[in-house]
Amino acid sequence: MATQTAAQRRQDARVAYDAYLASCPARELLATISDKWVSLILNALSGGPLRYSDLNRIIAGVSQKMLTQTLRRLERDGLVSRTVTPSVPVRVDYALTDLGHGLQPVMLAIKRWAEGNIEQVHAARETYDART
Amino acid sequence: MATQTAAQRRQDARVAYDAYLASCPARELLATISDKWVSLILNALSGGPLRYSDLNRIIAGVSQKMLTQTLRRLERDGLVSRTVTPSVPVRVDYALTDLGHGLQPVMLAIKRWAEGNIEQVHAARETYDART
DNA sequence: CAGTATCCCTCATGATACTG
DNA sequence: CAGTATCATGAGGGATACTG
Numbered sequence: 342m343a344t345q346t347a348a349q350r351r352q353d354a355r356v357a358y359d360a361y362l363a364s365c366p367a368r369e370l371l372a373t374i375s376d377k378w379v380s381l382i383l384n385a386l387s388g389g390p391l392r393y394s395d396l397n398r399i400i401a402g403v404s405q406k407m408l409t410q411t412l413r414r415l416e417r418d419g420l421v422s423r424t425v426t427p428s429v430p431v432r433v434d435y436a437l438t439d440l441g442h443g444l445q446p447v448m449l450a451i452k453r454w455a456e457g458n459i460e461q462v463h464a465a466r467e468t469y470d471a472r473t
Numbered sequence: 474m475a476t477q478t479a480a481q482r483r484q485d486a487r488v489a490y491d492a493y494l495a496s497c498p499a500r501e502l503l504a505t506i507s508d509k510w511v512s513l514i515l516n517a518l519s520g521g522p523l524r525y526s527d528l529n530r531i532i533a534g535v536s537q538k539m540l541t542q543t544l545r546r547l548e549r550d551g552l553v554s555r556t557v558t559p560s561v562p563v564r565v566d567y568a569l570t571d572l573g574h575g576l577q578p579v580m581l582a583i584k585r586w587a588e589g590n591i592e593q594v595h596a597a598r599e600t601y602d603a604r605t
Numbered sequence: 606c607a608g609t610a611t612c613c614c615t616c617a618t619g620a621t622a623c624t625g
Numbered sequence: 626c627a628g629t630a631t632c633a634t635g636a637g638g639g640a641t642a643c644t645g
Contacts, residue, residue, distance in 0.1 A: 348620075351534075355619090358534030367580075368512065369594075370587035375507025380500065393607055402490030404639055409608060419597025430606040431645090440593050447586045448499075454579045455502035461572055462501075465551025480640075487639090525627055536619055541628060562626040563625090 373418065374448065378403055378411040383437070386421065387445060390436035420444065505550065506580065510535055510543040515569070518553065519577060522568035552576065 362368050373379055381400050385391060391399070397408055412435060415421035420441035426432040437445075494500050505511055513532050517523060523531070529540055544567060547553035552573035558564040569577075 351620090355534035358532075362509070362513075366587035366591035367584040368509075369591060370583060371507045371512060375503045377494070377500075380503060381494075397607090400490075402487035405608070406610095406640090407638065410638090417598055417601040418594045419601075420594075425607095431608095433607060440590065440597070443590065444586065447582055450579055450582045451502060452499040454576065455498035458572060458575065459498035459501060462550045462552075465572070466549055469549040469551075483640090529627090537628070538620090538630095539618070542618095557627095563628095565627060 373414075373420075374444070376411065378407050379415065380448070382408075382411060382415065382435075383420070383441065383444065383448065386435060386437045386441070390424075390434045393433050393435070396435065415441070505546075505552075506576070508543065508546075510539055511547065512580070514540075514543060514547065514567075515552070515573065515576065515580065518567060518569045518573070522556075522566045525565050525567070528567065547573070 374383070378400070381403070382396060385396060385399050393408070393412075396412075397403065397405070400408070412421065412423070416423050416435075419438055422436050422438050424434045424436070426434070506515070510532070513535070514528060517528060517531050525540070525544075528544075529535065529537070532540070544553065544555070548555050548567075551570055554568050554570050556566045556568070558566070
């Protein structure tokens with residue numbers, strides 16, 4: 342069919358664009374590090390390896406589900422290593438891999454900019470909200 | 474009451490932590506730039522000002538709702554300026570502010586790391602998925 | 606200790622229709 | 626042209642309970 346509704350065409354464009362975006366490295370990284378728990382875990386592990394229960398304690402407010410799910414994602418992406426010590430009870434340690442460590446400077450750059458410019462952002466917001 | 478259920482305590486911890494996180498500049502920035510449309514808009518505007526319709530065309534797949542909503546957020550945060558020319562029909566131009574331009578190096582750092590390391594991430598994923 | 610399995614519910618997003 | 630208003634849905638995340 343050569344005839345498509347406008348809705349159809351828009352839909353197709355969206356799907357195609359989604360596919361394109363999914364293959365964009367920068368967007369992939371952004372999707373990873375912007376996750377609430379990812380940044381917290383990465384930050385917690387920057388000081389050295391931690392056990393599951395440590396992470397659960399340090400990162401107050403994370404549910405077991407999300408902690409496990411996020412750690413799996415990071416392990417899968419090669420950013421974090423998972424080491425099981427088959428004692429009783431078992432002991433599992435998580436640590437940053439070299440790749441994970443390499444990400445630190447980027448995270449730091451984000452942090453730096455944020456801390457240096459957040460006041461301007463907040464000021465802009467107040468101004469914006471103040472205009473009737 | 475000094476007595477609380479475990480569920481109650483966990484709930485409280487989560488709320489408190491959420492509040493704490495909301496006030497973290499790095500997380501705020503992360504929340505902003507990680508938005509799918511934010512990064513695309515910022516990137517589109519890095520070449521110079523664009524009209525609403527231009528953005529709508531260049532960023533294929535964005536809905537009017539999300540485009541408008543995202544532009545408003547960026548304007549509110551002082552990253553983007555909105556200029557209305559009261560002709561008939563009206564013309565609205567969007568451009569990066571100085572603050573918005575200042576964000577570019579950070580975005581670039583993210584892009585650089587992503588492009589330089591995405592292969593390792595993909596390789597890690599394949600390895601991970603391959604193990605039974 | 607370190608998870609897995611399940612249910613549930615909210616919120617963000619998108620489609621659609623309308624407007625100054 | 627540049628939006629606003631409304632409705633529907635679906636995916637992400639939390640609470641809870643169970644397990645090797």
